[in-house]
Amino acid sequence: MSTKERILDASLQLFNEQGERKVTTNHIAAHLAISPGNLYYHFKNKQAIIFALFERYESRVLDILQVPEERALQPLDKLRYLQDIFTGLWDYRFMHRDMEHLLLADAELHARYRAFFRLCLQRVQQIFRGLAEAGIIRISEADIASLALNTWIVVTSWFSFLRCNLLNADVDAISPELLRGGIYQVFTLERPYLTDEYREAMNQLQQQFIPRPSWLEADEETVG
Amino acid sequence: MSTKERILDASLQLFNEQGERKVTTNHIAAHLAISPGNLYYHFKNKQAIIFALFERYESRVLDILQVPEERALQPLDKLRYLQDIFTGLWDYRFMHRDMEHLLLADAELHARYRAFFRLCLQRVQQIFRGLAEAGIIRISEADIASLALNTWIVVTSWFSFLRCNLLNADVDAISPELLRGGIYQVFTLERPYLTDEYREAMNQLQQQFIPRPSWLEADEETVG
DNA sequence: GTATTATTAGAGTCATTACTCTAAAAGGTC
DNA sequence: GACCTTTTAGAGTAATGACTCTAATAATAC
Incomplete structure (x- = not known):
């Protein structure tokens, strides 16, 4: 699965569990064990x-x-x-x-x-x-x-x-x-x-x- | 009107207009032309x-x-x-x-x-x-x-x-x-x-x- | 008028968080 | 293996905002 898809899946999961506001982009990256820079390579912002x-x-x-x-x-x-x-x-x-x-x-x-x-x-x-x-x-x-x-x-x-x-x-x-x-x-x-x-x-x-x-x-x- | 009441009235107005999340305590204080310290004297937190x-x-x-x-x-x-x-x-x-x-x-x-x-x-x-x-x-x-x-x-x-x-x-x-x-x-x-x-x-x-x-x-x- | 308490000012702190920057690694092509 | 593009790392930045701290001022009591 591509990194982009993985980011979306992880975001959805974390957003659902904790609410969008409580989930930071760093949090998403950490969950996937990737860097924030990597996340922002695939999505220009949250x-x-x-x-x-x-x-x-x-x-x-x-x-x-x-x-x-x-x-x-x-x-x-x-x-x-x-x-x-x-x-x-x-x-x-x-x-x-x-x-x-x-x-x-x-x-x-x-x-x-x-x-x-x-x-x-x-x-x-x-x-x-x-x-x-x-x-x-x-x-x-x-x-x-x-x-x-x-x-x-x-x-x-x-x-x-x-x-x-x-x-x-x-x-x-x-x-x-x-x-x-x-x-x-x-x-x-x-x-x-x-x-x-x-x-x-x-x-x-x-x-x-x-x-x-x-x-x-x-x-x-x-x-x- | 007491400062406490004025804080509540101003907060209600600003919250209604802009949403609670967008209204900071400093914002409320500024709106009333009082200091943040004053606000926190009357209310222990937001x-x-x-x-x-x-x-x-x-x-x-x-x-x-x-x-x-x-x-x-x-x-x-x-x-x-x-x-x-x-x-x-x-x-x-x-x-x-x-x-x-x-x-x-x-x-x-x-x-x-x-x-x-x-x-x-x-x-x-x-x-x-x-x-x-x-x-x-x-x-x-x-x-x-x-x-x-x-x-x-x-x-x-x-x-x-x-x-x-x-x-x-x-x-x-x-x-x-x-x-x-x-x-x-x-x-x-x-x-x-x-x-x-x-x-x-x-x-x-x-x-x-x-x-x-x-x-x-x-x-x-x-x-x- | 002095002591005490209630109220206020305002600069400052500390944590948070979206996002940037540079450079390194990986992958592909010839 | 040289060259180029894609992907990744990770430290760092800049803004924000809730809240604190100290000291000054007003109000009240006696």
């Missing part, structure tokens, strides 16, 4: 590393959010979308953790991200239209737009939410297992729109993702 | 300033999220809750901007925030129960829990969403006017649960908050 990782993330997500043209959507498609998207978010979880900071520091990335967001929103709306055409949900166009936006917000904020509200502050306590609660929440968003025909089946699907709500477990703190 | 601001924020929010005991909830109550909460979020918008960072840096604040979150979630659920008792919505207990959580996520993420997706990267472009879109989104969350009796009235209420969706305006960037 932002360039982040930008390259964003490109990976973007293509990963856009690959997932496609509506099959040759067939109608099925209930299990929705599940697959959610699982794949949440897994992608997990693999690049550092991004939405510090998104504002990253975008503010890099105007080019910001523009790129905005375009990416709008494309995603369109794709999500397409998926809802597909579900409607398949008779799984029944929903107006206006509600599709609003529902897609709510879905985007809940999905992209889910790990942030967990990190802020988990019992122990330990970041390592966040595991892919906690994806489940996020999937459950998105099911709730769409549930009211289910048609009679599919309501029962989809509700049973959702039941598989009932979270153990760890964010509600009591600890000794109280609010004055 | 975290202490943030903690004090959180206490203000917490009491502001908890004041708002109360269910009147002497009367039933009315449709306009819901509107008032949303407007007051979003205004509160606006006034302390730096908090949710960097919440993860703030909490990770201060275990005490983290514990306090967790307790605050859980209390808020209970209060929001109480409000939904109140709306159900008043015959405005019809919803199961399980859905109340999930809806309350989605509401929390959308509300607390709204400004983050805007900052990431607004057309121009300029932070000053964010104005209280953009609250409206957030209110609209939360209405959408609850809309499917409205009873026949109140559906029309609430939908009309929601129409007042149709956003000009500035995050969808086209610019010249494209996604490859």
Whole structure:
């Protein structure tokens, strides 16, 4: 594997584990047992590393959010979308953790991200239209737009939410297992729109993702 | 006004305008035309300033999220809750901007925030129960829990969403006017649960908050 | 007015971190 | 093996920012 790829992989790993801000370029170099000079030979600065990782993330997500043209959507498609998207978010979880900071520091990335967001929103709306055409949900166009936006917000904020509200502050306590609660929440968003025909089946699907709500477990703190 | 209060006010203003990370303690002191030593006489460190601001924020929010005991909830109550909460979020918008960072840096604040979150979630659920008792919505207990959580996520993420997706990267472009879109989104969350009796009235209420969706305006960037 | 305490100034410290610079090594070509 | 390009090492720099330290000034008490 090329040094460039190794730098990207190591950066992604360290960013995910510790957050982008806590990981210095020297830190990345040390992790790979290479010199800082070597790292800067391959990337002109830290932002360039982040930008390259964003490109990976973007293509990963856009690959997932496609509506099959040759067939109608099925209930299990929705599940697959959610699982794949949440897994992608997990693999690049550092991004939405510090998104504002990253975008503010890099105007080019910001523009790129905005375009990416709008494309995603369109794709999500397409998926809802597909579900409607398949008779799984029944929903107006206006509600599709609003529902897609709510879905985007809940999905992209889910790990942030967990990190802020988990019992122990330990970041390592966040595991892919906690994806489940996020999937459950998105099911709730769409549930009211289910048609009679599919309501029962989809509700049973959702039941598989009932979270153990760890964010509600009591600890000794109280609010004055 | 005491120096301590002035430091808090100035910090809040600067944090909101520029983000907590960009505002140094020297910066705050300079803004007030006092010395850094003076600032550190009143607060032992930067975290202490943030903690004090959180206490203000917490009491502001908890004041708002109360269910009147002497009367039933009315449709306009819901509107008032949303407007007051979003205004509160606006006034302390730096908090949710960097919440993860703030909490990770201060275990005490983290514990306090967790307790605050859980209390808020209970209060929001109480409000939904109140709306159900008043015959405005019809919803199961399980859905109340999930809806309350989605509401929390959308509300607390709204400004983050805007900052990431607004057309121009300029932070000053964010104005209280953009609250409206957030209110609209939360209405959408609850809309499917409205009873026949109140559906029309609430939908009309929601129409007042149709956003000009500035995050969808086209610019010249494209996604490859 | 003197003693004591509360408040303020402001220069300075120390750690951090993104990034640079020079030169050496490795790899390829003929 | 001579020449050229690519890759690497690693010491060093320059800026930043949270925080400290000493001493001066104001406020208060008696």
